[in-house]
Amino acid sequence: MKKKVKVLKDYFDQKRIHPAPLAIFRILFGCLMLVALIRFWANGWIFNIYIEPDFHFKYVGFEWVDDLGQFTYMLYALAIVACFGIILGYHYRLAMIAFFVLFTYTELIDKTTYLNHYYFTSCVAFILCFLPAGDYFSLDTRRKGLKITTIPAWMIDSLKLFLAIVYFYAGIAKINSDWLLQAQPLSLWLSSKYHLPFIGGLLQLKWVHYAASWSGMLYDVFIPFFLLYPKTRRIAFVFVVLFHVMTKIFFPSIGMFPYIMLFSATIFFSLEWHQSLIKKLKTQLQKITVFLQYFKDTNKFPLSPIAFSPKGYVLPLLLFFFTVQILFPFRYLAYPGELFWNEEGYRFSWRVMLMEKKGYTIFKVRDSINQKTFYVNNADFLTPFQERQMSFQPDFILEYAHYLADHFTQQGHQNVQIFADSFVALNGRPSQRFIDPTVDLATQKMSIKHKTWVLPFADEIQGL
Amino acid sequence: MMRKTILLSALLFIQCASEDEPMDVDNPVNTGSNIDTTSTPQEFERNGMLVFWVDNIIVPAYNQLDTSLFTLSEKAAAFTENPSSTTLISLRNQWLATYSHWQYVEMFDIGLAEEIYYKNRMNLFPANVTRIENNISGNSYNLDASSYFTSQGFSALDYLIFGAGENDDGIIALYTASDLNYGNYLVEVTDKMIDLTEQIKTQWEGDYRDTFVQSTDNTATSALNKMVNDFVFYYEKGYRANKIGIPAGIFSTSPLPDRIEAYHGEVYAKILALEASNAVYQFFNGIAYNDASTNGLSLKDYLDYIEADEDDKLSGRINAKFETAKNKINDLNANFKQQIQEDNNAMLLTYDAIQSNVVLLKVDMLQKLNVSVDYADADGD
Numbered sequence: 001m002k003k004k005v006k007v008l009k010d011y012f013d014q015k016r017i018h019p020a021p022l023a024i025f026r027i028l029f030g031c032l033m034l035v036a037l038i039r040f041w042a043n044g045w046i047f048n049i050y051i052e053p054d055f056h057f058k059y060v061g062f063e064w065v066d067d068l069g070q071f072t073y074m075l076y077a078l079a080i081v082a083c084f085g086i087i088l089g090y091h092y093r094l095a096m097i098a099f100f101v102l103f104t105y106t107e108l109i110d111k112t113t114y115l116n117h118y119y120f121t122s123c124v125a126f127i128l129c130f131l132p133a134g135d136y137f138s139l140d141t142r143r144k145g146l147k148i149t150t151i152p153a154w155m156i157d158s159l160k161l162f163l164a165i166v167y168f169y170a171g172i173a174k175i176n177s178d179w180l181l182q183a184q185p186l187s188l189w190l191s192s193k194y195h196l197p198f199i200g201g202l203l204q205l206k207w208v209h210y211a212a213s214w215s216g217m218l219y220d221v222f223i224p225f226f227l228l229y230p231k232t233r234r235i236a237f238v239f240v241v242l243f244h245v246m247t248k249i250f251f252p253s254i255g256m257f258p259y260i261m262l263f264s265a266t267i268f269f270s271l272e273w274h275q276s277l278i279k280k281l282k283t284q285l286q287k288i289t290v291f292l293q294y295f296k297d298t299n300k301f302p303l304s305p306i307a308f309s310p311k312g313y314v315l316p317l318l319l320f321f322f323t324v325q326i327l328f329p330f331r332y333l334a335y336p337g338e339l340f341w342n343e344e345g346y347r348f349s350w351r352v353m354l355m356e357k358k359g360y361t362i363f364k365v366r367d368s369i370n371q372k373t374f375y376v377n378n379a380d381f382l383t384p385f386q387e388r389q390m391s392f393q394p395d396f397i398l399e400y401a402h403y404l405a406d407h408f409t410q411q412g413h414q415n416v417q418i419f420a421d422s423f424v425a426l427n428g429r430p431s432q433r434f435i436d437p438t439v440d441l442a443t444q445k446m447s448i449k450h451k452t453w454v455l456p457f458a459d460e461i462q463g464l
Numbered sequence: 465m466m467r468k469t470i471l472l473s474a475l476l477f478i479q480c481a482s483e484d485e486p487m488d489v490d491n492p493v494n495t496g497s498n499i500d501t502t503s504t505p506q507e508f509e510r511n512g513m514l515v516f517w518v519d520n521i522i523v524p525a526y527n528q529l530d531t532s533l534f535t536l537s538e539k540a541a542a543f544t545e546n547p548s549s550t551t552l553i554s555l556r557n558q559w560l561a562t563y564s565h566w567q568y569v570e571m572f573d574i575g576l577a578e579e580i581y582y583k584n585r586m587n588l589f590p591a592n593v594t595r596i597e598n599n600i601s602g603n604s605y606n607l608d609a610s611s612y613f614t615s616q617g618f619s620a621l622d623y624l625i626f627g628a629g630e631n632d633d634g635i636i637a638l639y640t641a642s643d644l645n646y647g648n649y650l651v652e653v654t655d656k657m658i659d660l661t662e663q664i665k666t667q668w669e670g671d672y673r674d675t676f677v678q679s680t681d682n683t684a685t686s687a688l689n690k691m692v693n694d695f696v697f698y699y700e701k702g703y704r705a706n707k708i709g710i711p712a713g714i715f716s717t718s719p720l721p722d723r724i725e726a727y728h729g730e731v732y733a734k735i736l737a738l739e740a741s742n743a744v745y746q747f748f749n750g751i752a753y754n755d756a757s758t759n760g761l762s763l764k765d766y767l768d769y770i771e772a773d774e775d776d777k778l779s780g781r782i783n784a785k786f787e788t789a790k791n792k793i794n795d796l797n798a799n800f801k802q803q804i805q806e807d808n809n810a811m812l813l814t815y816d817a818i819q820s821n822v823v824l825l826k827v828d829m830l831q832k833l834n835v836s837v838d839y840a841d842a843d844g845d
Binding site: 195 | 686709778822824826828832833835
């Protein structure tokens with residue numbers, strides 16, 4: 001026991017590593033985010049998702065986060081500027097913190113657009129705020145006149161650990177009866193890709209769905225270990241590339257996710273790989289005239305090398321962050337009922353591509369004084385994207401019900417009651433009534449407490 | 465390393481390619497055949513379904529509507545030239561026949577029809593009576609502008625031949641007085657309907673048919689997915705809401721009997737609703753427009769293909785609900801206005817019967833078909 005504690009202490013106190021992997025990670029992350037933000041903008045999603053909707057679905061505790069109208073574009077413009085700061089390592093710390101705050105703010109505006117890889121991005125950005133990724137192979141080195149030669153190994157390992165958590169948790173979430181025994185939802189999704197050239201026919205075969213489900217689960221659970229172990233790293237990365245390329249082919253709508261995971265995995269590569277890549281990059285950069293002066297100057301005024309030591313709060317803070325990361329996905333255990341059905345504790349848990357869930361939910365408004373009722377046309381209040389997401393997620397349904405109650409009260413209706421007529425189908429099962437139609441949702445409080453008005457799931461899904 | 469990876473991916477693709485049989489889109493299967501008759505399990509012929517839709521349902525329905533509209537225009541001309549009780553009744557009968565034919569076309573809101581807002585120009589109701597009267601009394605108007613969509617099409621004709629005067633004599637008097645312009649407007653509205661229908665018919669007869677039947681991909685813009693979405697949308701909006709739900713007061717605090725289809729004719733809304741329910745049924749089950757005994761590949765077959773292992777088939781449950789809804793409509797008063805005023809509950813029950821199939825079509829069917837409707841990135845959670 002004592003020995004183990006000493007090993008751990010030595011690891012945190014003494015084990016040090018060259019900062020090259022951190023610099024490469026910084027540049028890759030900055031470039032990916034730059035592309036992601038520009039793509040988001042170019043697709044018109046800033047307008048469609050943040051500005052156009054009349055109201056936003058909020059995260060509990062972040063109700064104060066709202067879109068800034070046309071100024072929402074400014075948030076993105078600033079985040080794009082921050083990306084350049086990150087890539088070039090120019091005022092890196094400021095750029096990284098700005099990126100983290102801006103990106104996370106936009107994500108918090110509306111949970112309709114929640115994606116695991118947006119959450120991943122925010123988490124990585126958070127970690128990067130505390131790492132000296134801008135003090136090597138960057139413009140800051142020249143600005144400050146110094147470059148770091150070593151950093152504590154746990155700094156780079158924290159990024160590896162985070163990626164490992166993401167993969168591993170995504171993997172164990174797939175250990176459930178729908179995924180492994182029914183090959184759902186992959187069976188539904190893959191067979192609908194009949195139009196893909198060459199592989200469309202193959203995707204119709206039942207065994208292919210099972211093979212994809214099982215290999216997907218095994219991949220997610222084991223890939224972090226194979227990436228960590230030097231002897232298997234090469235072949236593991238081949239699998240990373242294959243896996244993510246395939247997911248991009250099968251599911252084009254997953255956007256930037258494959259690229260982010262693919263390039264992030266390079267953090268596992270050896271120090272030599274990173275150093276030789278930096279060397280190559282330097283040679284290439286020197287060919288570009290604008291950088292010529294920079295490299296000349298650094299040769300003339302050599303940067304003073306320093307061994308980097310972080311501030312005292314960084315390690316405890318990251319330890320706390322990781323404790324939360326490890327425990328948070330298990331919060332679903334605190335709720336009764338089926339997780340996939342109630343979605344209590346579903347988000348922020350690396351549950352990716354686990355469900356094909358479709359819903360149909362309409363609302364009956366009742367004026368309890370004059371007893372008159374009428375149904376709401378959802379399209380009057382929600383964008384198609386919001387309506388689709390709202391239809392099968394209980395917290396969305398409740399929030400929207402409250403919005404409707406407020407709206408119709410303002411219109412002069414009295415003692416407004418809201419009832420949901422809601423049906424949901426999960427992973428290819430027949431649709432089933434989802435919300436208790438006799439419960440007045442306007443009287444139900446919005447909280448993270450268990451929602452008793454969601455009708456129980458008629459089937460059972462075994463697993464983690 | 466990268467190079468090796470790319471090589472590996474290429475190898476994988478080549479291997480897959482050798483196992484795949486490309487779909488033959490140029491030589492679609494005999495459209496009369498059914499998937500069940502094939503001896504070995506094989507890929508569902510989506511292309512064959514689209515071919516059947518176009519050749520046996522969509523185009524024949526357009527042809528029928530077109531012919532019917534020409535007859536209508538003849539009757540309109542006959543009535544205008546010689547306004548009498550006989551010509552008026554003859555015109556009304558033809559209007560009902562054409563309106564019935566229309567019910568088989570409205571759901572095909574795709575291609576040019578979608579671009580020119582065809583369905584809104586043919587059958588937006590209720591008609592804007594004030595605007596129609598203004599148009600007739602000499603104010604300038606433009607039937608191609610969206611603000612005039614409610615003063616043309618079947619609902620405008622409904623007003624012109626049933627509601628323009630106090631009674632039949634009153635109507636005939638309006639058309640007899642040549643300075644009043646009613647006849648000209650009647651003919652103009654009819655001509656417009658012919659013009660629009662001809663445009664769309666021409667598109668289907670041209671290259672569009674081949675583009676359509678080959679667009680079988682599962683993408684948000686493919687003809688297959690758009691058609692499935694159009695069908696579900698029509699069921700929910702054009703059929704469920706417009707014909708039953710809105711007049712029954714589902715979306716308002718009290719019933720709105722003046723929102724029924726063919727309001728001025730009063731007694732035709734039920735006939736039209738029954739035609740629409742039949743149109744939906746035939747499309748879902750792949751029944752040829754001209755010949756109820758000719759079957760082809762359909763959404764039902766597609767669902768049955770996907771649910772080959774299921775005993776309780778979704779298609780069976782959907783068809784059962786079609787039947788229930790049809791029977792409910794059948795039990796209603798031919799005069800929906802009267803039905804709503806005297807016993808709206810029967811109307812509400814009819815609505816519920818139609819509504820319960822919206823869930824099966826929109827949730828269960830779309831999940832089984834996995835028809836993609838992409839709005840933004842999604843990672844399946």
